[in-house]
Structures are given as C-alpha cells and as structure tokens.
Amino acid sequence: QSALTQPASVSGSPGQSITISCTGTSSDVGSYNLVSWYQQHPGKAPKLMIYEVSKRPSGVSNRFSGSKSGNTASLTISGLQAEDEADYYCCSYAGSSTLNWVFGGGTKLTVL
Amino acid sequence: QVTLKESGPVLVKPTETLTLTCTVSGFSLSNARMGVSWIRQPPGKALEWLAHIFSNDEKSYSTSLKSRLTISKDTSKSQVVLTMTNMDPVDTATYYCARNVRYFDIWGQGTMVTVSS
Numbered sequence: 001q002s003a004l005t006q007p008a009s010v011s012g013s014p015g016q017s018i019t020i021s022c023t024g025t026s027s028d029v030g031s032y033n034l035v036s037w038y039q040q041h042p043g044k045a046p047k048l049m050i051y052e053v054s055k056r057p058s059g060v061s062n063r064f065s066g067s068k069s070g071n072t073a074s075l076t077i078s079g080l081q082a083e084d085e086a087d088y089y090c091c092s093y094a095g096s097s098t099l100n101w102v103f104g105g106g107t108k109l110t111v112l
Numbered sequence: 113q114v115t116l117k118e119s120g121p122v123l124v125k126p127t128e129t130l131t132l133t134c135t136v137s138g139f140s141l142s143n144a145r146m147g148v149s150w151i152r153q154p155p156g157k158a159l160e161w162l163a164h165i166f167s168n169d170e171k172s173y174s175t176s177l178k179s180r181l182t183i184s185k186d187t188s189k190s191q192v193v194l195t196m197t198n199m200d201p202v203d204t205a206t207y208y209c210a211r212n213v214r215y216f217d218i219w220g221q222g223t224m225v226t227v228s229s
Binding site for chain 2: 003036038047048052057093101105
C-alpha cells in the first residue's frame with residue numbers, strides 16, 4: 001500500500017485561504033468516507049483537525065474544513081493565522097485486507 | 113480526560129527486539145469501537161501506521177512490517193504492547209500510540225527510539 005500523495009509545501013499570507021490536496025486510490029480515499037487530517041507543530045504530537053472527510057472535532061476552529069471528490073480529499077484553511085503554520089497529514093482507512101490505515105507524506109504550511 | 117502515554121527504551125541495538133507499552137486512561141480497552149494503534153515517525157519524515165488492536169482483540173498490521181510486529185493488550189492494566197523484532201537503524205523514530213475510533217482522535221506524546229550499536 002503506497003502512501004497518499006500530498007504536496008510537499010504550501011504557503012499563504014495571513015487572512016488568505018489555502019487548500020491541501022490528498023490523492024489516494026479507489027482502495028482507500030475513493031472507497032471510504034474515513035479521511036482524517038492532522039496538524040503537527042514541531043516537536044509535538046499530531047492533533048486531529050478533521051475526521052470522516054468533513055467533520056470537525058470539538059474545539060477545532062471552523063476555519064478548517066474538509067471535502068472529498070473521487071480519490072482526492074482536500075483540507076481548506078481559511079483566514080490563515082500565524083499559528084496555522086505546521087505540518088499537515090491526511091490519513092485514510094484502506095480496508096482490512098492489507099494495510100488498514102495509510103497516511104500522506106505530509107505538507108508543510110508556511111504562513112508568510 | 114482521555115490520555116495515552118508511551119514508554120520503552122530510548123536506545124536499542126541492531127537486531128534486538130523493541131518492546132513499547134502504551135498506558136491509557138479515561139477509557140477502557142474493552143469499549144466497543146475503540147481500539148489503539150501504533151504509529152511512528154522517523155526524524156523529519158512522515159507518519160507511518162504500524163499496527164492496531166480492536167476492543168475484541170482482533171489485530172491488524174502494516175503489510176510491510178507484519179512479519180516483525182506483534183500487538184497485544186492487557187485490559188486490566190489498561191496497556192497496549194507493541195513488539196518489533198530485528199531492529200535496524202532505519203527504525204529510528206518517534207513511536208506514538210493513539211486511540212483509534214476509525215480515526216486517531218487522541219495521541220500520546222510519543223517516545224523517541226534510536227537504533228544504534
């Protein structure tokens with residue numbers, strides 16, 4: 001099972017919106033509405049930001065939103081703030097026959 | 113409050129077996145639909161899912177590492193144990209345990225393991 005494909009880096013200015021893509025296959029992203037997104041600041045554990053494609057956990061800003069079309073999921077952050085600068089990882093359930101969960105390669109978000 | 117905490121050796125030698133323990137609190141390992149996964153992250157690299165144990169004791173493993181991994185749990189102690197055999201320097205990473213409810217909602221702080229002679 002290959003990792004999901006994410007852009008290595010994205011950037012935006014404060015107040016702008018950015019979108020991070022996450023491309024998988026019909027065996028993972030395309031088959032299950034179980035895509036999740038994690039934010040990771042340097043030296044810290046990942047934090048759940050989006051689950052089941054588009055749901056936000058309690059306490060996560062509504063500036064974060066998720067969507068999916070076919071084999072590609074997306075994370076959009078609107079109204080960029082300095083504290084959003086971090087690494088972001090997508091993850092998808094990949095079925096029980098092989099690898100059950102697969103992560104993306106990660107995207108470094110820089111707030112200019 | 114739900115917490116998970118990893119513990120284990122900081123340094124292991126090549127070919128040795130690594131044993132890591134995840135101690136959970138705030139939920140029971142016998143709760144339906146709640147399981148625990150192990151995930152690792154080499155320095156400067158991406159997250160990699162390793163293994164998962166369900167509440168009913170069903171287990172699943174990364175295809176590429178399946179032959180080296182064993183996951184188990186002791187519900188009475190609220191602990192999940194991961195063993196990885198034949199450690200190699202490429203296995204140097206921060207190892208995390210996380211509660212898995214079909215996504216990883218709560219993570220431990222992680223434990224850094226270095227493989228070196």
